[in-house]
Amino acid sequence: MPDKTWTRIMEEARTLFSQQTYGGTSMQQIAQAVGITKASLYHYHAGKSAILSTLVRDPLVELERVLELASLRREREERRDDVLNGFARVMIAHRQTMGLLLRDGSVHGEQTAEIRDLFQVLIDRAMDVLSDGNTGWRRKLLAAQALGAVTDPVALFADVPADELHVELVRGAHAILALRHH
Amino acid sequence: MPDKTWTRIMEEARTLFSQQTYGGTSMQQIAQAVGITKASLYHYHAGKSAILSTLVRDPLVELERVLELASLRREREERRDDVLNGFARVMIAHRQTMGLLLRDGSVHGEQTAEIRDLFQVLIDRAMDVLSDGNTGWRRKLLAAQALGAVTDPVALFADVPADELHVELVRGAHAILALRHH
Known part of the structure; x- marks a missing residue:
């Protein structure tokens, strides 16, 4: 079952992708928007295409x-x-x-x-x-x-x-x- | 005024892009289809995006x-x-x-x-x-x-x-x- 951080990663990624395109969004920016480190982000997902x-x-x-x-x-x-x-x-x-x-x-x-x-x-x-x-x-x-x-x-x-x-x-x-x- | 080779480059590139996508087409393939060397192809154009x-x-x-x-x-x-x-x-x-x-x-x-x-x-x-x-x-x-x-x-x-x-x-x-x- 998805936890709260997982849900927030999805929400922030969707917003960032829409605002500045998928290609123009870095994992660093997603991590920053969620308020976690980039390392924690990779703990949740394999990468940007996995989020998409x-x-x-x-x-x-x-x-x-x-x-x-x-x-x-x-x-x-x-x-x-x-x-x-x-x-x-x-x-x-x-x-x-x-x-x-x-x-x-x-x-x-x-x-x-x-x-x-x-x-x-x-x-x-x-x-x-x-x-x-x-x-x-x-x-x-x-x-x-x-x-x-x-x-x-x-x-x-x-x-x-x-x-x-x-x-x-x-x-x-x-x-x-x-x-x-x- | 465009010469015959230039026109052929455009035609072959358009066909190849349509058949196998722009990203999936190499300059080498375009040169081959036209029947010239890759070096001659670059003589005509700066590159693939210039052809597009x-x-x-x-x-x-x-x-x-x-x-x-x-x-x-x-x-x-x-x-x-x-x-x-x-x-x-x-x-x-x-x-x-x-x-x-x-x-x-x-x-x-x-x-x-x-x-x-x-x-x-x-x-x-x-x-x-x-x-x-x-x-x-x-x-x-x-x-x-x-x-x-x-x-x-x-x-x-x-x-x-x-x-x-x-x-x-x-x-x-x-x-x-x-x-x-x-």
Whole structure:
């Protein structure tokens, strides 16, 4: 069970990564923000990429859960709505952390490639659900635009109440998917 | 005036960057693809980041030109359509190169930070046009979703004819912007 210091390390690291990018944050700065020595910090974690992995693990697990539950639905329409609403909910709840994956160019390299790949797999699975397994490029494009509408903008709206942001994100995605009937 | 070898270096570098990422491509591989020695390659360019800068210079200049011409329009509606159509046109024409900026996590670091910053400034200016200078978060969100709809998906559709892709990209963006009347 995580102790208090562990929780504070995660919180301070997330804030610092968001403020000054992942690449621009040193272990020394994280230690200083928590109020412990750098040696104690390494006692808790293997390093900076391990902290990042821990931060994104929860949202990625939640996104996977969204896809699993959606796959149990009988109706296409229900699967699509589950994915749009689920992705919007998870992205908003973890908007600071997900902003690192979406907008921080320094989150890359071999150490973090695994995290990026994992996220990409979830995006691809969501695209499949939204395009109903239809392989035509037009349907795939609508799926990409709809999924982008509920995911990409979240990091730009740090202060908007979650429920209000949720409504608007999903509204944009639905407007795009409605085009498939034309 | 660029000679034939210079043009080939650009073409081969763009292809290699797209196939195996910017970070995963060596100067040696570029030289080999062109059929010259690595020493000759350096004779043409300062290095890998200089090649990337050269590749993205044209599309970024074109995006800037789109914003300048749009700003001369009297009607908001015309400015918005100019930006959506112009961004779609430039992104599609340079979809392989723009895919590097949008999807290649290894395009980062101090050497390429300038390019990323330049692109971000253009995105921000386009967002301002699409939100009509309206500062409310809902209008800004629609602008972000609409601009994302005409830019983000391009790299996924390498083989779709430009004019057909253009129509569909802009259609999605319009569907989102139409929500502002509700």
